[in-house]
Amino acid sequence: MDNKPYIIAIDDTPYNLEILTMILVDIDVEVECVESGRKAFELIKKRTPELILLDILMPEMDGFEVCKILKEDPSTSTIPIVFLSALDDIDSKVRAFEVGGADYITKPFNTLEVAARVKTHLRQHYMLEEMNVLLKESFHEIYTPLGLIKSSLSLLELENVNNEHLQNIKSSVQSLHSVYEDMYYAIKKEVRAYPPEWIDLEVFLKNRTNIFISQMSCKKLTFDTNIDIESPMIKINIIELERLIDNLLSNAIKYANVNSIITIDIAPSDEKIKLVISNRSKKIKDAKKLFNELYREDHSVMGLGIGLSIVKKICDKYNISIDVSSNDEITSFILIYKEN
Numbered sequence: 001m002d003n004k005p006y007i008i009a010i011d012d013t014p015y016n017l018e019i020l021t022m023i024l025v026d027i028d029v030e031v032e033c034v035e036s037g038r039k040a041f042e043l044i045k046k047r048t049p050e051l052i053l054l055d056i057l058m059p060e061m062d063g064f065e066v067c068k069i070l071k072e073d074p075s076t077s078t079i080p081i082v083f084l085s086a087l088d089d090i091d092s093k094v095r096a097f098e099v100g101g102a103d104y105i106t107k108p109f110n111t112l113e114v115a116a117r118v119k120t121h122l123r124q125h126y127m128l129e130e131m132n133v134l135l136k137e138s139f140h141e142i143y144t145p146l147g148l149i150k151s152s153l154s155l156l157e158l159e160n161v162n163n164e165h166l167q168n169i170k171s172s173v174q175s176l177h178s179v180y181e182d183m184y185y186a187i188k189k190e191v192r193a194y195p196p197e198w199i200d201l202e203v204f205l206k207n208r209t210n211i212f213i214s215q216m217s218c219k220k221l222t223f224d225t226n227i228d229i230e231s232p233m234i235k236i237n238i239i240e241l242e243r244l245i246d247n248l249l250s251n252a253i254k255y256a257n258v259n260s261i262i263t264i265d266i267a268p269s270d271e272k273i274k275l276v277i278s279n280r281s282k283k284i285k286d287a288k289k290l291f292n293e294l295y296r297e298d299h300s301v302m303g304l305g306i307g308l309s310i311v312k313k314i315c316d317k318y319n320i321s322i323d324v325s326s327n328d329e330i331t332s333f334i335l336i337y338k339e340n
Contacts, residue, residue, distance in 0.1 A: 071100035
């Protein structure tokens, strides 16, 4: 029985649950039926389903609220939820998808349609689960050799072996490491906690810029940091701040003109902290697209196209405004932080 897909059906009408049970048993699925969201939560604590079929109009707690609660909990956020409702208006359908629904079937439903959609969502769910397992396994396989290479490079430097070839290797390793960290964050951001803490932005930036020395050296770049605030403190999770700053610095380095200066300015702005990272580069064609997932301004430059989308999501999470200014000489990322 445990090898069969496990589905929970939630509907306050017993007749609907009987029909759903017959449909799902016919496609070799294990199903448990409950008449309220509260009872569903109790079942989910005992065993996580592969799929949830959810009615909207229920007493105590409607389907929208049930779905919202499940999607906000990291342990249940990836469960696909299919709404089955007598509500056939556009507003209800839109709201169902806004709270995290994967599909919407109107009542009275067709048994063949329900069976077909359940099969489709189960296939998609298993495919995503397999991909997640593969990615998790690959992270270990990638991180271990990267760590070994970085350690070996450090040993070579201690032995006074430091030339252009070594710097090129270090630069490439750092680029790969940044890609790894972005992929890991993109996958884990919904399922792990990122508690904020107070961080001195000046000290933090000094430590992060040191990481990019090899990449800067390969393009003969230099940093020019100007800080007009004494101990600029911001409240943010340190891992998320690393992803934010590393991606902005990496982007500035990748697109900067050879033998130029990357400037980092921190200044007060109406009781806020303004951070500007600028580089000399060609004008960006469409600055509005930079934060789109998988968008890349120049495909000849190494990257996955997820770095700046991660930056935007982190900024949105902490109510940090971010903008881009670009002309024929200077491109600047402008961030404004104000404690909530």
